[in-house]
Amino acid sequence: GGFSDVSGLGIEVSYSEYRNGNEQVNTVRKLPNTHKQDDVTLKRGLMGSDDLFQWLKGVRDGQPEPRQVTVTLLDEARRIVATWRIRNAQPKKWTGPTLGAKGGGEVAMEELSLVHEGIEYV
Numbered sequence: 001g002g003f004s005d006v007s008g009l010g011i012e013v014s015y016s017e018y019r020n021g022n023e024q025v026n027t028v029r030k031l032p033n034t035h036k037q038d039d040v041t042l043k044r045g046l047m048g049s050d051d052l053f054q055w056l057k058g059v060r061d062g063q064p065e066p067r068q069v070t071v072t073l074l075d076e077a078r079r080i081v082a083t084w085r086i087r088n089a090q091p092k093k094w095t096g097p098t099l100g101a102k103g104g105g106e107v108a109m110e111e112l113s114l115v116h117e118g119i120e121y122v
Contacts (some may be wrong), residue, residue, distance in 0.1 A: 005043035
């Protein structure tokens with residue numbers, strides 16, 4: 001599906017501090033350790049499809065279904081600018097639209113937060 005907003009395409013590397021006992025300089029070395037990924041959040045206008053909600057419902061009901069999710073950024077002419085592949089994504093939270101009778105013409109939006117096991121820039 002097409003999404004108007006995607007956020008959380010991020011990776012953070014943790015570092016361990018280490019110093020040899022015989023180092024000449026009294027400072028620590030920074031060694032890369034584990035890393036973690038941010039949750040990815042997808043937002044789109046509600047379009048009458050309940051596919052995102054059904055995916056979350058399946059996980060909630062004990063049927064996990066990790067998926068490979070591809071995020072493709074397009075320019076105004078719909079040419080591909082960048083692509084990210086999200087590995088083993090699973091739904092964490094679905095948020096439905098805020099409903100109000102203001103008559104302001106706002107678009108009803110739904111939001112899906114995903115946990116995953118890695119992001120690759122392809």
